[in-house]
Amino acid sequence: xxxxxxxYFKSLLEYFSLILKIIFHSASLLFVLPSNKLLLDFKExxxxxxxxxxxxxxxxxxxxxxxxxxGVKISEVKRLLEGKIETFPKDEYAALLxxxxxxxxxxxxxxxxxxxxxxxFGLRETRILEAVxxxxxxxxxxxxxxxxxxxxxxxxxxxxxxxxxxPFAYFTKKGALKTK
Numbered sequence: 001x002x003x004x005x006x007x008y009f010k011s012l013l014e015y016f017s018l019i020l021k022i023i024f025h026s027a028s029l030l031f032v033l034p035s036n037k038l039l040l041d042f043k044e045x046x047x048x049x050x051x052x053x054x055x056x057x058x059x060x061x062x063x064x065x066x067x068x069x070x071g072v073k074i075s076e077v078k079r080l081l082e083g084k085i086e087t088f089p090k091d092e093y094a095a096l097l098x099x100x101x102x103x104x105x106x107x108x109x110x111x112x113x114x115x116x117x118x119x120x121f122g123l124r125e126t127r128i129l130e131a132v133x134x135x136x137x138x139x140x141x142x143x144x145x146x147x148x149x150x151x152x153x154x155x156x157x158x159x160x161x162x163x164x165x166x167p168f169a170y171f172t173k174k175g176a177l178k179t180k
Contacts, residue, residue, distance in 0.1 A: 006055045007106075008144040008153075009161050018141070021107060022134045029127055040070040042092065046129070047136040048072075048080035049096045053103045054140035057147070058169070061176035094120050095129055102133045142168035 009015045044067035051059040064077050079087065085096040098117045102109050118126045142165035149162040 004055050006144040006147060007141065008148040009141055009165060010158075012158070012160060012164075015141075015161055015164060018107070018134070018138055022131075022138060025127070025131060025134060029131060041067065041072050042095075043132055044070055044072055045076070045080055045088070045092065046095060046099050046132050048077060049083070049085060049099045050103045050133060050136040051140055052081035052083050053100060054137065054144060056140035056143050056172075058143045058173045058176040059136070059140050062172060065176075091120075098129065099133050102130070103137055107134070107137070139168060139172055141165070143172045145169070 009018075044063055047059070047063045048067060051063055060081060064081075067077050068074065076088075079085070080096075083100065085093060085100065088096060094117065098109075098113065101113050114126070117129070121129065145161055145165040146169035149159075
């Protein structure tokens with residue numbers, strides 16, 4: 001994978017905005033009974049797509065292992081982390097494309113794109129997709145924030161953000177480095 005810039009939380013407002021978005025979205029899921037749950041292999045494909053965009057080292061390690069354990073082929077893992085999603089089946093491609101759009105826009109999804117996904121999957125499944133996307137993005141951003149702080153990236157100087165994101169990054173790193 002190429003050496004690209006990592007996105008990370010640059011302000012407390014950005015951090016808490018995403019936390020609130022996740023909380024409100026999760027609360028709305030209480031009133032939505034999903035018709036079926038996401039299969040683990042597909043969930044990992046979503047997470048790997050997001051992780052590839054965010055260039056999160058620890059999530060890449062952790063979710064590569066989990067994906068392979070759940071039947072995702074190594075060649076698919078590589079394509080997902082590289083953002084090459086065009087060759088996946090139509091239903092998977094639609095969700096992966098939405099995850100990519102959501103991540104690249106930091107959750108500022110256009111109404112048109114969201115309606116396309118709702119029309120394709122239905123509202124229930126779209127909300128479940130969004131919950132997975134938000135959680136994966138948040139985890140990536142926390143890990144990347146700690147990495148940015150530890151590597152003394154010029155823009156990142158907030159010790160408060162470092163402290164808030166450290167527990168999430170710790171568990172991601174711990175999971176990534178876990179051996180059987």
